[in-house]
Amino acid sequence: MEEDLKKQGEAIEDNRRAIHFTKVSTKEMDNHLDEKISSLDNNLDGTTKSLNSITAVAHQAKREVAEVTLKERQCYSTMLTLVEGQKQVKAQIRDLHISLDKRSQDIQRRARGLEDKVDGVSKEVKDLTTRLANLEEKVLTETKTTVPKQNYAAPVFTIRETDPRVIWDEEEVELIKKEPRS
Secondary structure (H helix, E strand, O other): OHHHHHHHHHHHHHHHHHHHHHHHHHHHHHHHHHHHHHHHHHHHHHHHHHHHHHHHHHHHHHHHHHHHHHHHHHHHHHHHHHHHHHHHHHHHHHHHHHHHHHHHHHHHHHHHHHHHHHHHHHHHHHHHHHHHHHHHHHHHHHHHHHOOOOOOOOOOOEEOOOOOOEEOOHHHHHHHHHOOOO
């Protein structure tokens, strides 16, 4: 029995050591598990932060896409406005060309009418010049026969077609040159 007690004592001692070892191992395991849990928590926090950052970037990208889409719509609207404006300008230019053509035709018609009037006036001036020359000749012939000759010649006028200024005949010009000036 002593041996049994000895064996039981050894078994108790082994159990005590095993319990002590288990307690120590349990503490080490607990510490090890706490470290692992802490590491996993840290990793989870890092992953959460990364996911939050990725989510923020995704939201920012979504906002930027929405802004780009809005800007595309605004550009398209502006482009449509410009195309309409271009059509209106082309129509205004076309109308202006038509108006200018009509105005040009009207001015040409008026110019032709004025040319006809000028031709008529020129013809009348020629007729008047011819009549005046005839009258001058008639007056000269009548004055030569009725009036004695004087020292200075009677002025003779001719009218130019294009310039209706009075021109003296050559004899009168010579007489004017010879007279002393006062």
